[in-house]
Amino acid sequence: MNFDPSDEQKMLADSAARYVRERCDLESRRQSAKSAEGFSRRHWQHFAAQGWLALTLPDGVGGLGLGLEEMAVLMEELGRGLVAEPLVDSTVLCGGLLAGTTRGDTLLPLVASGEAILALAHLEQGGRAEYDCPVAASATPDGDGWRLHGVKHLVCHGAAASHLLVSAREADAAGYSLFAVDAASAGISRDAYTLIDGTRAADIRFDQVPVAAADRLHGPAGAADALGEALDSAIVANAAAALGAMEAVLELTADYLKTREQYGQPLASFQALKHRMAEMLVDTEQARSMLYCALAAQAGGDGNARRRAVSGAKALIAQAGLFVTGQGIQLHGGIGVTEEYAVGHHYKALQMFAQRFGDTDFHLQRRARLALEH
Amino acid sequence: MNLQLNPEDLAFRDEVRAFLAANLDPAVIYRSRTEVHPPSEADRRWWNSVLNKRGWAAPGWPQRYGGPGWTPIQRHIFDMECRLAGAPELRWQGLRLIGPVICEFGSEAQKARYLPAILEGSEQWAQGFSEPGAGSDLASLKTTALLEDEHYIVNGQKLWTTEGGDSEMGFFLVRTDLTSKHGGISMLIIDMASPGVTVRPIEMINGDVSTYEVFLDNVRVPRENLIGEPGSAWTQTKFLLNNERTSSADIDKAYGDLRRIRAIASGESKNGRPLLEDGDFLRRLTQLELEVEALDWSVLRVLCGAPSRRPPAAAASVLKIRGSQLQHRLGELAVDALGPRSLRLFTRDQAFAAEPAPLWPGYVPGVRADQLYMRACTIYGGAMEVQKNIIAKIAFGL
Numbered sequence: 001m002n003f004d005p006s007d008e009q010k011m012l013a014d015s016a017a018r019y020v021r022e023r024c025d026l027e028s029r030r031q032s033a034k035s036a037e038g039f040s041r042r043h044w045q046h047f048a049a050q051g052w053l054a055l056t057l058p059d060g061v062g063g064l065g066l067g068l069e070e071m072a073v074l075m076e077e078l079g080r081g082l083v084a085e086p087l088v089d090s091t092v093l094c095g096g097l098l099a100g101t102t103r104g105d106t107l108l109p110l111v112a113s114g115e116a117i118l119a120l121a122h123l124e125q126g127g128r129a130e131y132d133c134p135v136a137a138s139a140t141p142d143g144d145g146w147r148l149h150g151v152k153h154l155v156c157h158g159a160a161a162s163h164l165l166v167s168a169r170e171a172d173a174a175g176y177s178l179f180a181v182d183a184a185s186a187g188i189s190r191d192a193y194t195l196i197d198g199t200r201a202a203d204i205r206f207d208q209v210p211v212a213a214a215d216r217l218h219g220p221a222g223a224a225d226a227l228g229e230a231l232d233s234a235i236v237a238n239a240a241a242a243l244g245a246m247e248a249v250l251e252l253t254a255d256y257l258k259t260r261e262q263y264g265q266p267l268a269s270f271q272a273l274k275h276r277m278a279e280m281l282v283d284t285e286q287a288r289s290m291l292y293c294a295l296a297a298q299a300g301g302d303g304n305a306r307r308r309a310v311s312g313a314k315a316l317i318a319q320a321g322l323f324v325t326g327q328g329i330q331l332h333g334g335i336g337v338t339e340e341y342a343v344g345h346h347y348k349a350l351q352m353f354a355q356r357f358g359d360t361d362f363h364l365q366r367r368a369r370l371a372l373e374h
Numbered sequence: 375m376n377l378q379l380n381p382e383d384l385a386f387r388d389e390v391r392a393f394l395a396a397n398l399d400p401a402v403i404y405r406s407r408t409e410v411h412p413p414s415e416a417d418r419r420w421w422n423s424v425l426n427k428r429g430w431a432a433p434g435w436p437q438r439y440g441g442p443g444w445t446p447i448q449r450h451i452f453d454m455e456c457r458l459a460g461a462p463e464l465r466w467q468g469l470r471l472i473g474p475v476i477c478e479f480g481s482e483a484q485k486a487r488y489l490p491a492i493l494e495g496s497e498q499w500a501q502g503f504s505e506p507g508a509g510s511d512l513a514s515l516k517t518t519a520l521l522e523d524e525h526y527i528v529n530g531q532k533l534w535t536t537e538g539g540d541s542e543m544g545f546f547l548v549r550t551d552l553t554s555k556h557g558g559i560s561m562l563i564i565d566m567a568s569p570g571v572t573v574r575p576i577e578m579i580n581g582d583v584s585t586y587e588v589f590l591d592n593v594r595v596p597r598e599n600l601i602g603e604p605g606s607a608w609t610q611t612k613f614l615l616n617n618e619r620t621s622s623a624d625i626d627k628a629y630g631d632l633r634r635i636r637a638i639a640s641g642e643s644k645n646g647r648p649l650l651e652d653g654d655f656l657r658r659l660t661q662l663e664l665e666v667e668a669l670d671w672s673v674l675r676v677l678c679g680a681p682s683r684r685p686p687a688a689a690a691s692v693l694k695i696r697g698s699q700l701q702h703r704l705g706e707l708a709v710d711a712l713g714p715r716s717l718r719l720f721t722r723d724q725a726f727a728a729e730p731a732p733l734w735p736g737y738v739p740g741v742r743a744d745q746l747y748m749r750a751c752t753i754y755g756g757a758m759e760v761q762k763n764i765i766a767k768i769a770f771g772l
Binding site: 288300371 | 375376377378379380383447650651656657659660661663664665667668669670671672674675678679680681683684688689691692695696759761762763765766767769770771772
């Protein structure tokens with residue numbers, strides 16, 4: 001067992017850290033959050049040029065065929081810089097669902113190059129977690145292909161996406177199927193809105209949208225498992241970004257305590273605040289350990305172990321992250337609750353992490369259930 | 375990066391499991407799993423000698439002094455397997471604390487005199503560090519040892535000397551030079567049978583005696599019992615603590631506690647169903663299982679020297695804080711799983727003698743005694759608040 005990053009992983013971390021340091025200042029992050037798409041196309045181009053969008057995609061379709069360890073190394077650095085770009089959604093989540101499918105052969109190279117941005121259109125009214133949300137949208141056979149009909153809810157990056165991966169139920173099927181759809185197809189209408197971190201999401205209506213036979217990625221027998229696996233991977237990548245945010249808050253807050261003076265002395269001299277910082281580190285280290293735990297289970301190859309570890313990591317890292325970033329706000333005082341200062345942005349990034357892809361209650365229950373079956 | 379145990383480690387784990395299965399009998403396992411404090415002294419001495427015959431008594435020692443030459447990961451696996459199998463926990467003071475110090479700093483005569491009996495378990499050791507006026511603040515200690523024709527004359531009082539009444543030997547922090555506060559402290563070996571050594575048992579919150587007060591009244595100690603140079607105790611103490619950087623996490627005890635909680639919750643029922651299936655209970659258990667798993671990975675990171683943005687000593691304090699907090703919460707969940715039956719006082723001897731009965735299943739004795747005793751774990755070894763000060767200073771420069 002060893003935790004030392006490979007040379008390749010070190011280079012990846014260094015180049016991401018340098019980019020964050022030089023190009024991802026808070027001011028530009030604030031601007032992109034207020035822009036139409038909620039993220040920066042300039043960053044997106046850079047990610048593509050660096051091969052970061054291709055990282056986890058398979059060889060042969062424009063991908064580099066690397067694993068989640070590399071993605072985690074990258075995302076931790078980008079998380080420090082408050083990454084807003086949809087690279088986990090487009091490449092890990094949707095790219096994972098496309099890998100090995102016929103449609104993937106043509107679409108994945110565009111994902112790797114950044115020309116295509118993919119979003120998952122799966123949640124509907126009455127659903128809370130992607131893992132178990134009810135799907136009412138329908139897929140009706142039409143010639144060789146299908147017609148999709150229904151309403152999808154809270155599609156992250158749904159406004160900017162060039163393609164949507166849509167879940168829909170075929171007549172009489174027990175589970176749902178997954179389809180890849182060009183977002184410009186006739187019959188699609190999007191109602192976009194802004195999330196707390198600047199992400200543009202959309203409610204998307206599909207009105208008898210035609211899709212070709214080859215656009216059905218997974219049938220009812222395998223779609224839920226494929227989605228579960230892709231979600232597990234996306235959670236691990238996002239968990240690394242959450243950890244980066246926590247590390248950034250620790251640094252910001254420690255620096256602030258040393259410079260800010262009250263009652264004629266630096267805040268750093270107050271033991272209550274020192275102790276809070278220590279508690280924040282304890283939770284951050286716990287979060288990092290859970291990330292390793294999830295990465296180990298991913299590499300281990302046992303599906304049940306992977307699901308248990310990912311749910312565990314999701315729950316603990318969300319708890320730790322909300323504590324650390326929340327206390328980061330508290331220790332900063334008033335400036336912490338403004339939009340003009342980074343710590344609040346990190347807090348909102350952790351809220352996104354905590355709520356997306358199943359909340360803490362969901363993952364604790366999933367973990368408990370899987371452990372009983374184990 | 376390779377986050378899997380390698381095949382040699384897995385084979386090692388199987389070897390340890392087989393050895394444990396062949397050498398532990400149910401009565402010993404029962405007594406160990408009560409987790410009373412202190413464990414059976416006879417069981418510990420017996421198990422010490424059994425392990426010594428196999429060459430496994432002192433995993434942390436250099437090979438030339440009798441250590442088995444295991445990697446840190448193998449030592450971790452060994453401790454974990456021993457705990458889960460219900461092996462008696464060997465006493466730490468000789469094997470884990472003073473033994474490695476003697477190997478590193480002791481004279482050849484000291485090594486020859488003390489190490490074999492530690493390996494065999496025939497001489498057990500007391501640790502004389504804390505004093506009435508020096509708890510977390512060890513530098514305030516007052517016990518003196520002044521040289522008088524080839525003997526140190528020792529005077530003072532030690533407190534919280536764990537298992538001091540069951541110890542043949544002791545290692546003590548004493549002031550050999552009265553002129554400086556931080557210097558002048560030395561580590562001295564004292565035969566507990568020496569005239570002038572008085573040991574007073576302290577009944578603890580759980581009704582048992584695991585720790586003692588030691589009075590030192592003009593005790594004459596041969597000069598050659600000093601370890602290293604006079605005034606060098608901080609070096610040795612730092613070395614001693616560094617050896618045990620991950621042990622304050624108490625990770626194997628935490629896994630043992632989870633095993634016990636699951637056993638209780640499978641045996642107890644609530645609203646006609648096993649407690650283990652109760653949603654509220656299961657959520658608390660799951661939360662703790664996750665935090666113990668995270669702690670385990672934190673231990674592995676330290677053992678493997680994983681890269682960190684902060685100094686290693688910060689990681690040790692982080693382990694100590696989270697490990698001891700978890701001990702409290704595990705004890706509380708075990709007690710809650712038992713419900714009001716947890717209120718019955720089982721002293722150590724009562725727990726050992728208890729026969730399982732329908733109203734008093736075998737998993738009841740020891741749960742409450744352990745929970746009460748473990749209130750100490752956020753205090754001993756440097757109180758939690760001191761650990762937080764350490765982290766603030768060395769991790770953040772506050």
